[in-house]
Amino acid sequence: MNEIKVTLSEKDIPRQWYNLGADLKGPMHPPLGPDGKPVTPEQMARIFPANLLEQEMTQSRWVDIPEEILEILYRWRPAPLRRARYLEKHLKTPARIYYKDESVSPAGSHKPNTAVPQAWYNKQFGTKRLTTETGAGQWGSALSFACSLIGLECKVFMVRISFDQKPLRRIMMNIWGGTCVASPSQETATGRQVLKETPDTPGSLGIAISEAIEQALEDQSGQTKYSLGSVLNHVMLHQTIIGLEAKKQLTLIGERSPDVVIGCAGGGSNFAGVSFPFVHDKINGAKITIVPVEPTACPTLTRGPFTYDFGDKSGQTPLLAMHTLGHNFVPAPIHAGGLRYHGMSPLVSQAVEEGLLEPRAYDQVASYEAALLWAKTEGAICAPETSHAIAGAVDEAIKAREEGKEKVILFCYSGHGMMDMLGYDRYLRGELTSYSLPEEELEKSLAASLTGLPKV
Ligand SMILES: *Cc1c(COP(=O)(O)O)cnc(C)c1O
Numbered sequence: 001m002n003e004i005k006v007t008l009s010e011k012d013i014p015r016q017w018y019n020l021g022a023d024l025k026g027p028m029h030p031p032l033g034p035d036g037k038p039v040t041p042e043q044m045a046r047i048f049p050a051n052l053l054e055q056e057m058t059q060s061r062w063v064d065i066p067e068e069i070l071e072i073l074y075r076w077r078p079a080p081l082r083r084a085r086y087l088e089k090h091l092k093t094p095a096r097i098y099y100k101d102e103s104v105s106p107a108g109s110h111k112p113n114t115a116v117p118q119a120w121y122n123k124q125f126g127t128k129r130l131t132t133e134t135g136a137g138q139w140g141s142a143l144s145f146a147c148s149l150i151g152l153e154c155k156v157f158m159v160r161i162s163f164d165q166k167p168l169r170r171i172m173m174n175i176w177g178g179t180c181v182a183s184p185s186q187e188t189a190t191g192r193q194v195l196k197e198t199p200d201t202p203g204s205l206g207i208a209i210s211e212a213i214e215q216a217l218e219d220q221s222g223q224t225k226y227s228l229g230s231v232l233n234h235v236m237l238h239q240t241i242i243g244l245e246a247k248k249q250l251t252l253i254g255e256r257s258p259d260v261v262i263g264c265a266g267g268g269s270n271f272a273g274v275s276f277p278f279v280h281d282k283i284n285g286a287k288i289t290i291v292p293v294e295p296t297a298c299p300t301l302t303r304g305p306f307t308y309d310f311g312d313k314s315g316q317t318p319l320l321a322m323h324t325l326g327h328n329f330v331p332a333p334i335h336a337g338g339l340r341y342h343g344m345s346p347l348v349s350q351a352v353e354e355g356l357l358e359p360r361a362y363d364q365v366a367s368y369e370a371a372l373l374w375a376k377t378e379g380a381i382c383a384p385e386t387s388h389a390i391a392g393a394v395d396e397a398i399k400a401r402e403e404g405k406e407k408v409i410l411f412c413y414s415g416h417g418m419m420d421m422l423g424y425d426r427y428l429r430g431e432l433t434s435y436s437l438p439e440e441e442l443e444k445s446l447a448a449s450l451t452g453l454p455k456v
Pocket of ligand 1: 109111138229230264266267268269271338415416
């Protein structure tokens with residue numbers, strides 16, 4: 001096995017997405033409306049098109065990928081599976097480390113895997129304009145890219161701290177015809193309220209989601225819909241193409257099934273993408289360690305309770321059963337903007353509850369160390385989010401060395417870091433410190449957010 005990259009041809013692309021919801025033990029806890037009763041499709045239809053809602057609620061294990069969507073995905077998919085041989089050598093590990101390279105998409109991350117189907121289903125439905133939020137800017141740029149190919153307008157609310165630190169992503173959105181404003185903004189009631197209370201807030205994904213939903217609801221014609229880049233079931237579904245391709249690629253080179261599967265987790269989508277097809281195997285008896293990695297500054301899975309909470313700051317979304325730090329949580333301004341979300345995908349959360357996953361947290365300094373090691377061995381400069389997954393893979397490879405075991409490790413290389421130089425610069429200047437969410441801050445956020453909300 002000397003291959004260090006495995007490519008598939010277009011004809012070998014997976015033609016169905018995998019829905020983990022069909023295989024979890026459950027019971028799954030349905031999203032609840034403001035009255036505490038399960039939300040109806042009619043309530044959700046104000047912000048999402050019916051065809052995507054159907055996917056959101058499907059019980060089917062497999063969902064066909066429309067040919068027209070595959071045609072667009074062929075621009076960069078199937079994505080390469082690569083082997084991190086130089087990192088292996090450096091670590092003197094007997095482990096074989098593989099990664100799915102999602103940085104090859106036009107927007108530079110895994111996010112177009114769902115941006116394209118979401119834009120496509122909206123177009124089919126008759127939507128003219130999509131609103132959304134973005135953290136570090138990857139989702140906003142991915143959706144702008146997809147909307148430009150498919151012919152929709154795109155409006156993006158970008159978390160203030162990233163808007164200031166990462167102007168390049170905003171420019172990418174503009175190139176693809178998207179409009180991008182800093183959140184909180186003066187354009188919505190939520191934004192104005194937050195600015196009044198905390199004029200110098202760094203913003204948060206929860207606030208930006210509220211603003212995007214508010215604008216979608218404002219359009220009485222129903223032609224503006226809202227789009228979410230992570231968390232929801234249909235997003236996890238679309239991302240499973242990552243793990244399904246990886247499976248084919250490992251088989252193609254005669255590699256066995258992985259012992260460890262790793263992804264960084266913000267809202268859970270790239271992690272779900274690479275891991276859910278293997279969670280399926282684990283449910284069916286395979287022995288696999290499956291690890292979502294998050295920052296210690298935003299430790300949703302490792303320290304947040306599993307309970308009902310809103311997906312946004314102002315409580316416009318349904319209540320979702322998930323691990324959460326509380327919808328009022330404003331994370332410290334660490335550079336991994338895409339991992340600064342208070343909640344987590346209900347499917348990922350439920351899988352944690354069922355003992356299928358082993359979440360772990362790393363602080364930003366440990367993650368940048370892993371990113372630098374990666375750049376010096378493998379050569380590529382990763383996204384700050386991705387560095388958390390690399391840190392996890394490095395630890396697993398070291399563990400394999402200590403145990404003297406020839407393990408197979410697979411992780412998702414969720415994106416490149418070519419737009420994130422400022423964070424690297426600050427790390428290299430020694431300006432970044434280890435940071436872990438203080439317990440009293442967590443308690444405060446949970447009390448302020450969850451009091452009076454239903455429990456699972
Ligand atoms: C958005 C993003 C993430 C985090 O989002 P998930 O939904 O958890 O995948 C991770 N890595 C990169 C490169 C991203 O752009």
